[in-house]
């Protein structure tokens with residue numbers, strides 16, 4: 001377990017690093033596509049969001065949220081991804097919506113850093129953003 005400190009510019013640098021961002025998003029997509037049919041279903045995407053704690057904060061989910069509200073919320077998140085209303089999310093849709101979400105999180109963070117506690121083996125976007133930041137310090 002470790003603690004990383006990130007702010008808006010950490011997240012923005014990560015999203016703007018095209019190669020790293022694309023690789024990270026593509027890996028995430030592949031991991032979420034449990035039945036390997038090349039697209040994400042509602043339940044696959046929901047599982048993803050249940051495992052991303054900061055995105056839960058971003059969308060206002062907490063432990064006291066009743067299940068029916070949660071389902072509504074996850075449906076609206078899914079609809080945000082599913083631009084062409086095919087009832088599945090393909091890689092292109094996933095990439096562009098993740099970018100929007102992360103930039104919105106970056107705006108929300110602004111210049112006030114937050115601390116994130118990471119479990120061993122955690123590898124979410126924000127951890128990767130923090131690693132990118134750390135590697136810059138290491139180089140200079």
Ligand SMILES: [Ca+2]
Pocket residue numbers: 033034035036037038039040041044
């Ligand atoms: Ca799938």
